[in-house]
Amino acid sequence: MTTTHFDYLIVGGGMVADTASRGIREIDADGSIGILSDDVDEPYTRPALSKKLWTDDEFTWEKVPLGTADDTGADIRLQTRATAIRPDAHEVDADGETFSYGTLLVATGGKPVPLPVDDRTDGERVLSFRTAEDYRRLRSLAKDLDRIVVVGGGYIGSELAAALVQNDVDTVLVHTGAVLGDSMFPPALADRFEKLFRDAGVEIVAGSKVEGGQAGADGVRLQLENGDEVRADAVVSGLGIEVATDLAEQAGLTVDDGIVVDAQLRASADDVFAAGDVASYPDRILGRRRVEHVDNANEQGKAAGRNLAGAAEAYTHTPYYYSAVFGVRYEAVGTLDSSLDTVEDWTDADHGVVYYLDDDRVVGVLLWNVEDARDAARAVLAEAETLTRDDLVGRIR
Known part of the structure; x- marks a missing residue:
């Protein structure tokens, strides 16, 4: 060797x-x-x-x-x-x-979480989504097929559903929540988020987990936990990764x-x-x-x-994350969990900040169409011990 x-x-x-x-x-x-x-x-x-x-x-x-x-x-x-x-x-x-x-x-x-589908197409109609090669395959399917199911309502799943429907694909989004985004966003914001998809033509199948299915030359059949079935020409998993x-x-x-x-x-x-x-x-x-x-x-x-290379420096950056769908860009620092208490601060219907609190301490900041405010969000989290709820409204613009 x-x-x-x-x-x-x-x-x-x-x-x-x-x-x-x-x-x-x-x-x-x-x-x-x-x-x-x-x-x-x-x-x-x-x-x-x-x-x-x-x-x-x-x-x-x-x-x-x-x-x-x-x-x-x-x-x-x-x-x-x-x-x-x-x-x-x-x-x-x-x-x-x-x-x-x-x-x-x-x-x-990490590796994409696979779908529990009996795939007899050798990956031609059942895709995970992680790599550039996966993108090329899905892009090819989007040109050749009429109807594609996306499974998963998180970052990747929602972005893929938006991408497909904006490229004239009949798109179905299957996810386990009651409303798209309801694990991250307060109820009214989750409703608005889901409406973006429905208005664009995405068919949403909510509250449903895929427990099985088959894929063959004639398309894909997905069995849901509630006994329903979803049919399409292909399916792509947007269920996140296994580390x-x-x-x-x-x-x-x-x-x-x-x-x-x-x-x-x-x-x-x-x-x-x-x-x-x-x-x-x-x-x-x-x-x-x-x-x-x-x-x-x-x-x-x-x-x-x-x-x-020997610098011996601490990593001091607190990262942010973001998504962009249908002209909406949202960014966040910290924890987004809709089960937490929230303080919402909206400039108008399309621009606002949501603070997530755990025992009255800010643990996450969501920036909804708010630009150049990541450092301000980090500052709020760094100063969380000293801030009251009344300090939050108007703090980030």
Whole structure:
């Protein structure tokens, strides 16, 4: 078995790999960087796959790749799946090769939650949605088929339903809530959110979990828990991800809802770091958490790369997350949970701030069509101990 050495080795080929490579280069202009990716594409901007590529004619495919190899000199090994990490030996096995490293970054992200469907089409009509290849397949189906079901009412599911219906696809959205968005938004806002989809022509099947189904050459039949059936030409899962911690667990790293890292993003073995969707890190404002959004991938990846190269800096950024559908953009910092008490502050029907309180302490801020206010939202969370409910209205404009 051949062994290849890299000063810096990254397992995972997503956006974290790109920003980590750039972070390394801020400290070390010459050290060798290796990226082991099981994707078929070099790192790319993932949010575009469910947003701009569907809705912005000027945002074309050539804007999706991030140019990681050209910009940083990283050696990217595509379709290369890591099978073992040996921290004591500073080695990683992948597809019959061994890679040794000076420092290692684990950025394995996650895998889409699969649908419980008997698929006899070899993936032609039953799709998960995570990668650029998944986007290309769904885009092709959207051109060729009439009716597509999206399963899942969270970020990915709602964005995909919006994308498909805006591309003249007869779209069905199946989700488990009573109203779309009701797990995150206060009741009146969830009603308004769902109305955006209904007004655009999306058929919403609420309060329903897919418990089985079959897919064949003639289409897809989904069985719901309540006994109903939904038929379409294809189905795509927008049910989120299962965090990919298997390699880390087998390597003996500490795992608890993600790979547990310290403030410098170091895992529990020497010279091993973790970042992105897979990392459980101590947020300086919000406490330990794991964040599956692009802002965290970008900022945490860069911080991890700098620390791989010896910067020894704490990751102090509190990430935000966002979605954009039907001309509405909402951003959030902290916890959005509709079971919490809320204080709403609306400038008008289309612009407002919602504060989420746990025991009268702000733990989350939702910005609804409010621009350039993320730092203000972070400040509210940082000062939460000193703020009363009366302090909140009018605080962010």
